[in-house]
Amino acid sequence: MEKITINTTGFKSEILVGGKWESVSGLLPDKGVVIITDHNVRRLYGDKFPGVPVFSLSPGEGSKKLEVIEHLADQLLEAGIDRAGFVLAVGGGVVCDVAGFLASVYMRGIRCGYVSTTLLSQVDASTGGKNGVNLGGTKNMLGTIRQPEFVICDPSMLETLPEQEYLSGLAELIKTAVIGDKELFELIERSYDNIMSRNSDLLTHLVAKSVRFKGLVVSEDENETGLRRILNFGHTFGHAVELQKALKHGFAVASGMELATAFSFEKGYISPEEKERIISLLKRFVLLDEHDLTDDQLEKIVLHDKKKTGTDIHFVFTHGIGKANVEKIPVGEVLSFYKRFRDKK
Numbered sequence: 001m002e003k004i005t006i007n008t009t010g011f012k013s014e015i016l017v018g019g020k021w022e023s024v025s026g027l028l029p030d031k032g033v034v035i036i037t038d039h040n041v042r043r044l045y046g047d048k049f050p051g052v053p054v055f056s057l058s059p060g061e062g063s064k065k066l067e068v069i070e071h072l073a074d075q076l077l078e079a080g081i082d083r084a085g086f087v088l089a090v091g092g093g094v095v096c097d098v099a100g101f102l103a104s105v106y107m108r109g110i111r112c113g114y115v116s117t118t119l120l121s122q123v124d125a126s127t128g129g130k131n132g133v134n135l136g137g138t139k140n141m142l143g144t145i146r147q148p149e150f151v152i153c154d155p156s157m158l159e160t161l162p163e164q165e166y167l168s169g170l171a172e173l174i175k176t177a178v179i180g181d182k183e184l185f186e187l188i189e190r191s192y193d194n195i196m197s198r199n200s201d202l203l204t205h206l207v208a209k210s211v212r213f214k215g216l217v218v219s220e221d222e223n224e225t226g227l228r229r230i231l232n233f234g235h236t237f238g239h240a241v242e243l244q245k246a247l248k249h250g251f252a253v254a255s256g257m258e259l260a261t262a263f264s265f266e267k268g269y270i271s272p273e274e275k276e277r278i279i280s281l282l283k284r285f286v287l288l289d290e291h292d293l294t295d296d297q298l299e300k301i302v303l304h305d306k307k308k309t310g311t312d313i314h315f316v317f318t319h320g321i322g323k324a325n326v327e328k329i330p331v332g333e334v335l336s337f338y339k340r341f342r343d344k345k
């Protein structure tokens, strides 16, 4: 098992990659613990949950809303959870986002930890302390940044993940590789069979590499005022595609990465070979989808994007495999690039 420590101002978060999730019992306080999970995860793993109250969400993005937080807070209150309480999330990105937000606002904040059960949450969502819910059609508009005390990433839990969920997580892993780890990119390129067969040792290694990279970025810039913005590679267009087509997060980010890669190439930041390698890898895992955003749809999403300041947007470009840079560019430039890309197809 690998233990990766994320150090942020006054706080230490331990990410445990490769161990058994059942060991979580040893990390919990003796009383005041509640589990937040979703119905699928509870059906698969609930019989081995520690003996504490369990509150279960409907699976999927629809549970990321304020009413759910309010309802859970009522349930915590009824269960007698006070400021010494502890929220344990057992689930994917949705459960961790909801439980992390709840823990950060309930009685002005109580302790929390995660057992991360999807590839997407293991490689990305459960590290870094961001949480949140959606507001109407806009993703993650309400949320906080609060580190969990621990995150357990057990590769054996990924065996039960439906294929499309697994591939969705792979897209975020490829994102990490493109923005920060050329060696990881090359490992993914040559490990197709072992990735598809969910080889447990390989997954432990891949998740640990991704968490280590994200941990370094978050330790340097927890509040996303600079470096952390590179983690949004593919997300500006990705969020627009996600909402237009109701795609799983990773597939939308993959389409966003294809666009951001083509935009980086158009700007002269990457060679034709680099562009080809990134897009081929996304195609190999069948992550790309057709999209045809109208000008209105794209403009609406980009204008609501949290990466925007005034009429400019912080857009993440790749500068070669393993390198990324954030540039403040006018929103109009993003829109006109998309039109050129769409018209060429």
Ligand SMILES: NC(=O)c1ccc[n+]([C@@H]2O[C@H](COP(=O)([O-])OP(=O)(O)OC[C@H]3O[C@@H](n4cnc5c(N)ncnc54)[C@H](O)[C@@H]3O)[C@@H](O)[C@H]2O)c1
Residues within 6 Å of the ligand: 038, 039, 040, 041, 044, 059, 060, 061, 064, 091, 092, 093, 094, 095, 097, 117, 118, 119, 120, 121, 124, 125, 126, 127, 128, 129, 130, 131, 132, 139, 140, 157, 158, 159, 160, 161, 162, 165, 168, 249
């Ligand atoms: N906070 C962050 O930094 C951050 C980063 C990236 C993504 N996210 C968010 O994460 C969310 C997506 O996360 P996700 O892809 O994990 O989705 P998810 O939590 O909805 O899980 C996907 C599906 O897999 C099921 N599932 C979970 N674990 C399973 C297991 N071990 N076996 C079988 N089924 C299982 C769930 O019930 C659900 O149906 C999005 O809302 C996105 O915005 C957050």
